[in-house]
Amino acid sequence: MHSNISDIFKRRFTKELLADTSKDVYDLFQWKKVNVKLTDYKTGDTLVHMTDLEFPVHYSQNACDIIASKYFRKSGIPGSQNYENSLKQVVHRLVNFWMESLKNEGLIETEEHANIFYDELVFALLSQMFAPNSPQWFNTGLKLSYGIKGSATGYYYDIDSKKVVETEDFYTRTQASACFILSIQDKLLGPHSISEQYVTETKLFKGGSGTGTNFSPIRAKGELLSSGGISSGLMSFLKGLDKNAGAIKSGGTTRRAAKMLCLDIDHPEILDYITWKAKEEDKVRALGKMGYDMGFEGEAYDTVSGQNGNNSVRLSDEFMKKVENLTQNPDSELLLAGRVDNTVDKKVKVSSLWDTFNESSWKCADPAPQFDDTFNAWHTCPHGSDGEYNAKHNRINSTNPCGEYAFLDDSACNLASINLIKFYDEKSDSFLIDDYKHLVGLIQLALEASVHWGHFPTEDIALNTHMFRTTGLGISNLASLLMMMGLPYNSAEARSISSALIGILTGHSYFVSSLMAKKLSPFEKYNINKKSMLRVIKNHCIVAGAQNEPYLDLHYTPLKPDHDLLIGLNHSNLSSTLKECWNDAYKSGKTNGFRNAQVSVIAPTGTVSFAMDCGSTSIEPFFGHIVYKKLSGGGYMTIANPVIEPALKKLGYGDNEVQDIMNYITRVETVKEEGYEYEKIIDGKIEGAPHLKKEHLPIFDTANNCGSGERFIHYSGHVFMVAALTPLISGAISKTVNLPSNATIDDFKNVTLTSWKLGVKGISLYRDGSKASQPLNSQLTDGRERSLEELTYKELLQKVYDQQASKFTMRDKPSGIRTGTTHPAQIDDVKIYTTVNRRPDGEICEIYITTDREGTIITGLLNSLSKSISVMLQHHVHPRDIAKMLRAQKYEPHGYVQKHPYIKYVSSISDLISKVIDIELDDYSRCQVKPETINAYSATDSIATSSLNNTEQTGERIYTELCPNCSSNKLVRNGTCKVCLECGSTTGCS
Numbered sequence: 001m002h003s004n005i006s007d008i009f010k011r012r013f014t015k016e017l018l019a020d021t022s023k024d025v026y027d028l029f030q031w032k033k034v035n036v037k038l039t040d041y042k043t044g045d046t047l048v049h050m051t052d053l054e055f056p057v058h059y060s061q062n063a064c065d066i067i068a069s070k071y072f073r074k075s076g077i078p079g080s081q082n083y084e085n086s087l088k089q090v091v092h093r094l095v096n097f098w099m100e101s102l103k104n105e106g107l108i109e110t111e112e113h114a115n116i117f118y119d120e121l122v123f124a125l126l127s128q129m130f131a132p133n134s135p136q137w138f139n140t141g142l143k144l145s146y147g148i149k150g151s152a153t154g155y156y157y158d159i160d161s162k163k164v165v166e167t168e169d170f171y172t173r174t175q176a177s178a179c180f181i182l183s184i185q186d187k188l189l190g191p192h193s194i195s196e197q198y199v200t201e202t203k204l205f206k207g208g209s210g211t212g213t214n215f216s217p218i219r220a221k222g223e224l225l226s227s228g229g230i231s232s233g234l235m236s237f238l239k240g241l242d243k244n245a246g247a248i249k250s251g252g253t254t255r256r257a258a259k260m261l262c263l264d265i266d267h268p269e270i271l272d273y274i275t276w277k278a279k280e281e282d283k284v285r286a287l288g289k290m291g292y293d294m295g296f297e298g299e300a301y302d303t304v305s306g307q308n309g310n311n312s313v314r315l316s317d318e319f320m321k322k323v324e325n326l327t328q329n330p331d332s333e334l335l336l337a338g339r340v341d342n343t344v345d346k347k348v349k350v351s352s353l354w355d356t357f358n359e360s361s362w363k364c365a366d367p368a369p370q371f372d373d374t375f376n377a378w379h380t381c382p383h384g385s386d387g388e389y390n391a392k393h394n395r396i397n398s399t400n401p402c403g404e405y406a407f408l409d410d411s412a413c414n415l416a417s418i419n420l421i422k423f424y425d426e427k428s429d430s431f432l433i434d435d436y437k438h439l440v441g442l443i444q445l446a447l448e449a450s451v452h453w454g455h456f457p458t459e460d461i462a463l464n465t466h467m468f469r470t471t472g473l474g475i476s477n478l479a480s481l482l483m484m485m486g487l488p489y490n491s492a493e494a495r496s497i498s499s500a501l502i503g504i505l506t507g508h509s510y511f512v513s514s515l516m517a518k519k520l521s522p523f524e525k526y527n528i529n530k531k532s533m534l535r536v537i538k539n540h541c542i543v544a545g546a547q548n549e550p551y552l553d554l555h556y557t558p559l560k561p562d563h564d565l566l567i568g569l570n571h572s573n574l575s576s577t578l579k580e581c582w583n584d585a586y587k588s589g590k591t592n593g594f595r596n597a598q599v600s601v602i603a604p605t606g607t608v609s610f611a612m613d614c615g616s617t618s619i620e621p622f623f624g625h626i627v628y629k630k631l632s633g634g635g636y637m638t639i640a641n642p643v644i645e646p647a648l649k650k651l652g653y654g655d656n657e658v659q660d661i662m663n664y665i666t667r668v669e670t671v672k673e674e675g676y677e678y679e680k681i682i683d684g685k686i687e688g689a690p691h692l693k694k695e696h697l698p699i700f701d702t703a704n705n706c707g708s709g710e711r712f713i714h715y716s717g718h719v720f721m722v723a724a725l726t727p728l729i730s731g732a733i734s735k736t737v738n739l740p741s742n743a744t745i746d747d748f749k750n751v752t753l754t755s756w757k758l759g760v761k762g763i764s765l766y767r768d769g770s771k772a773s774q775p776l777n778s779q780l781t782d783g784r785e786r787s788l789e790e791l792t793y794k795e796l797l798q799k800v801y802d803q804q805a806s807k808f809t810m811r812d813k814p815s816g817i818r819t820g821t822t823h824p825a826q827i828d829d830v831k832i833y834t835t836v837n838r839r840p841d842g843e844i845c846e847i848y849i850t851t852d853r854e855g856t857i858i859t860g861l862l863n864s865l866s867k868s869i870s871v872m873l874q875h876h877v878h879p880r881d882i883a884k885m886l887r888a889q890k891y892e893p894h895g896y897v898q899k900h901p902y903i904k905y906v907s908s909i910s911d912l913i914s915k916v917i918d919i920e921l922d923d924y925s926r927c928q929v930k931p932e933t934i935n936a937y938s939a940t941d942s943i944a945t946s947s948l949n950n951t952e953q954t955g956e957r958i959y960t961e962l963c964p965n966c967s968s969n970k971l972v973r974n975g976t977c978k979v980c981l982e983c984g985s986t987t988g989c990s
Contacts (some may be wrong), residue, residue: 063128067137070134095121096145156173157465184214198240220233264372266319424485483647506540537589603734604974625686701713751763
């Protein structure tokens with residue numbers, strides 16, 4: 001056990017430098033030259049083109065591309081190229097800045113310790129053992145290393161004058177924080193007002209950071225104003241702030257504004273807030289049916305509101321207990337209370353709130369649940385700065401956009417993530433625990449250094465960051481580790497291993513923080529929060545198994561690591577180290593206090609995970625078994641997930657068996673398209689692989705089913721993993737529970753209720769199929785006829801071929817007397833009569849369109865259109881496909897429709913005909929007026945219903961949302977945000 005902070009400065013990674021003093025840390029690596037070129041997939045324009053860049057030889061082309069394009073400084077660097085051209089330069093400016101900051105703070109006192117700190121962290125960074133969050137790479141050390149000042153300013157707390165002052169420039173200090181939480185008050189002007197929220201959010205978005213706010217203080221619609229009028233309400237302001245966030249993104253930044261909106265469950269406008277985005281999704285789908293682009297950057301989404309943030313509802317224990325008891329008390333109510341005016345108070349049924357919340361989340365993945373009392377049960381500083389316990393402004397009211405940082409309003413956090421796979425010895429199936437702890441201690445010092453020499457966007461954030469000094473160390477590549485160990489992600493063994501590792505990280509970080517406090521002092525507001533913080537640390541100790549006592553002021557029983565299971569897995573060192581770390585943290589903290597109010601979070605780690613060549617991000621499971629390896633000369637090579645092979649060997653499979661299984665996953669077929677011939681992966685599933693035992697299949701389960709395979713990680717596996725890790729971290733976890741398209745609203749209720757019972761702080765839910773711009777599935781097995789939009793390109797070609805080879809080549813002309821229906825309509829002064837004729841079996845066989853404009857061009861065109869449509873019908877083209885072809889075409893005449901009972905607006909005569917065909921198919925979903933009774937069903941509703949109840953998801957995933965940076969279609973969910981598998985861009989803030 002260390003007794004002083006100076007004990008941290010030991011060489012573990014760079015002992016070789018002691019034996020050969022002629023070498024420096026960079027000589028411990030072999031280096032290569034690479035070229036980096038990224039293009040915009042949509043336009044073909046070159047986004048980044050840099051040549052002769054220097055990287056360690058073990059870095060993949062993908063890691064080189066992402067680090068160079070994202071993190072290399074592109075201007076102002078001394079030298080002919082004017083940009084950073086070596087990873088040595090980037091790593092030096094980061095670590096050198098942290099070292100000089102720690103020297104200034106007094107935590108590094110000798111040159112020997114400075115050299116050790118520098119060499120050890122440089123080695124760890126170059127070895128891809130860890131990575132700081134993106135703002136560190138962007139901003140840290142530019143003035144110290146290159147003299148670059150920058151024009152923007154911020155604020156920092158000046159220790160000498162004991163007040164917040166403005167920074168002289170942007171890069172002397174560093175803006176290293178990715179996560180911000182802002183407060184807001186119920187006033188239009190002044191500090192923390194609604195107007196100031198626009199300014200502060202704009203400042204953060206412009207710098208590429210994200211922000212979260214709880215908007216519950218804003219009075220509801222109808223509440224009285226001091227001027228005598230009434231408030232326009234919360235939602236009007238939220239929509240305005242949403243438009244502002246969208247404008248900042250469209251005004252020049254390449255990443256979408258990252259924003260978290262929170263609202264307490266008892267706000268009078270809670271129902272409007274809950275249903276906000278679900279209703280906007282309905283509008284998007286309606287616009288899509290009218291022909292507008294439904295891609296996320298398209299006209300449809302650009303027209304509606306609520307698309308520039310993640311929405312969450314803060315659910316109280318009071319509410320959740322009533323939900324839990326709905327069976328016994330179905331009529332229980334919750335008071336929605338006005339903020340300043342009780343005349344708007346109203347009681348609503350808990351069942352109504354609960355149903356609406358889950359239905360909206362099921363429809364569009366928003367809002368997500370945040371469990372307010374669980375967050376605050378682990379709050380280390382509920383007395384805040386003023387000592388007033390549990391005052392609203394001293395509670396944890398919100399999180400950052402991705403949901404992992406949760407602390408006081410007007411605070412910030414800088415993050416780093418450790419690549420777990422680097423500390424696993426595959427040969428001995430053991431962990432390099434001492435190396436792991438050593439790096440945790442060094443990173444905690446680096447994060448503290450970023451607070452000491454940091455600057456911040458507002459005066460309040462600068463003040464609170466100094467007063468509380470929160471930091472956020474986390475992990476990445478967990479799924480790679482578990483698979484390599486031969487453990488299913490959804491298993492008690494995996495959860496115990498994972499919680500032990502994250503528990504050691506948090507416990508040792510707090511211990512190192514206590515040593516910093518011993519050397520300098522605790523964070524300034526420690527003493528007024530001391531009792532609460534030690535209570536939280538004690539509860540962490542109990543969860544870790546370090547102490548065997550009742551929990552202090554917890555309303556639930558957290559999940560604990562199973563120490564017997566750890567020992568049975570031959571990982572007794574994890575068990576003993578976990579207990580030791582927390583005993584040390586509590587004992588040392590009780591004596592010395594802590595330098596940092598929080599020390600750990602689990603962020604999405606999208607871009608930085610790729611920079612570390614991680615196979616998986618954060619604590620997320622793998623997306624699938626097929627990965628695409630970038631080649632240095634351009635292009636890709638398709639390979640099976642490289643972690644599968646060592647996992648199979650760990651399970652005892654021989655070399656030949658392993659090779660057969662790997663070949664099965666990547667088996668290909670020769671495809672000919674448009675004159676080109678290439679090999680394409682047939683499926684990508686592992687089910688059915690030769691030699692593979694059935695009992696080993698769960699080890700290779702992924703977030704989504706692979707190819708035509710049926711297996712994927714059940715949603716409960718996601719929930720239990722989050723629940724296992726949550727009580728051993730300071731903050732929270734950015735995590736989305738992926739549910740299949742046939743998941744029900746009851747499934748959503750089950751996830752949310754189970755999460756609350758297990759002590760999860762917050763979680764997001766996403767049902768495949770719930771977003772209009774979502775990834776699509778190319779195959780469905782519910783037995784219904786699929787629409788053209790659901791077919792892959794290959795299947796569309798096959799469909800055309802099949803039709804050409806069968807009915808399509810034979811015209812089936814009707815004969816004799818036909819029965820039909822005539823639809824009269826008038827657009828402007830043009831009268832249109834559409835007659836739909838049917839065969840005796842009811843099949844539509846002819847459509848005739850006539851007008852009162854005899855002898856005109858329009859008459860001739862309508863006759864031609866009638867013949868074309870009728871011939872298509874007689875070749876058995878489905879009327880639904882014809883309606884789809886004609887739908888939303890725009891030309892004169894168009895506008896309001898008279899004389900038709902259901903159709904009241906069309907964009908053209910073609911659009912009118914499409915609606916007539918829809919009605920003949922008993923589909924009134926696109927009509928402005930619906931009949932009182934509909935004989936059959938709405939086509940869109942039938943699809944939703946059948947996919948919900950019957951489908952098993954299978955098939956190739958076709959991504960329709962494009963990366964805002966490189967326009968590739970490889971944007972996938974990562975935590976509560978999204979990350980591009982091509983260029984590493986994220987939609988979050990880390």
